[in-house]
Amino acid sequence: MKKLVTIVANLGLLVGMASADVASDQKAFIKHFKTIFPNVEFADYTNGVYAVDQGSREQFEEILDGIPPYEEAVEKGGKEYLKFGLNKCSSLKDPAAARVKHPYFDEITQQVVTLESAIKKCYQQRTGKKLGSKKGKIARISAWISDQAAGQKINVKVESAGAKAAYEEGKVFFYAKRGQFNMSCADCHVYNAGKKARADILSPALGHTTHLPMYRAKWASMGTLHRRYGGCLKNMRAKPLKAQTEAFRNMEFFHQAMSNGLEITADRYRK
Numbered sequence: 001m002k003k004l005v006t007i008v009a010n011l012g013l014l015v016g017m018a019s020a021d022v023a024s025d026q027k028a029f030i031k032h033f034k035t036i037f038p039n040v041e042f043a044d045y046t047n048g049v050y051a052v053d054q055g056s057r058e059q060f061e062e063i064l065d066g067i068p069p070y071e072e073a074v075e076k077g078g079k080e081y082l083k084f085g086l087n088k089c090s091s092l093k094d095p096a097a098a099r100v101k102h103p104y105f106d107e108i109t110q111q112v113v114t115l116e117s118a119i120k121k122c123y124q125q126r127t128g129k130k131l132g133s134k135k136g137k138i139a140r141i142s143a144w145i146s147d148q149a150a151g152q153k154i155n156v157k158v159e160s161a162g163a164k165a166a167y168e169e170g171k172v173f174f175y176a177k178r179g180q181f182n183m184s185c186a187d188c189h190v191y192n193a194g195k196k197a198r199a200d201i202l203s204p205a206l207g208h209t210t211h212l213p214m215y216r217a218k219w220a221s222m223g224t225l226h227r228r229y230g231g232c233l234k235n236m237r238a239k240p241l242k243a244q245t246e247a248f249r250n251m252e253f254f255h256q257a258m259s260n261g262l263e264i265t266a267d268r269y270r271k
């Protein structure tokens, strides 16, 4: 059995299926958004809902012009990065490179490694303690690390058969209907992007991962991408999942790959 799996996996590699799919998935993704938002430039998708809604854009720009509410937290994250010796772990010693490298598929563990999972691992090695996954220190440190890569582009690579399988799982999760409302992530953030859901305008999934961790007015604090995933699952009345579980890491792998070529931004504010 194992042999058969290996043969099939190698075949996939041979015909170059692994990386071709991501490129064609992203092409279709971008084409869809181009159709519903013909006037939005590709680079502007880093701004989430503000790229597609002029009214809230003005508020956003006002906030960025003042002292953004995340500024202090991000600065603190930089101090914590040093205080806990995270610069001593090879995975994080060059913070800008670390943001650009993650998420990636680790061939040894056959798992997607996210930036936050790398921070958690390093923190535990350095301090002997566990770090949370959603808010507080992890969000501050991850935001500071990401700031060091601001202006560089997301460039998720999905190359091996294992990586491809994780990517496919993540993609399936993103498109699967679930919860009491029988909705998928794509129902809101692909097909209905730009439309209203109660008091909110739905952001396009393209560019979703460029500014996280973020400060959210509703949270009145910083949170990671997986904190937001958890919140959206709750809104869907779906079964909750823990941040950094395999299902979320795989979804992040797909989700970030769809934003390949977009700039990582330090404008970490959302309503």
Ligand code: HEC
Binding pocket: 047, 048, 049, 174, 183, 184, 185, 186, 187, 188, 189, 197, 200, 201, 202, 203, 204, 208, 209, 214, 228, 229, 232, 233, 235, 236, 270
């Ligand atoms: C019922 C509609 C709905 C569904 C389904 C939904 N979300 Fe959301 N999501 C929202 C709303 C509303 C917001 C806040 C406004 C915005 O940025 O879109 C949001 C925000 C987000 C954000 C933050 C966007 C930003 O620019 O900061 C991410 C990331 C996200 N959702 C991911 C997901 C994922 C992944 C799923 C599937 C697990 C999902 N959402 C399912 C309604 C939804």
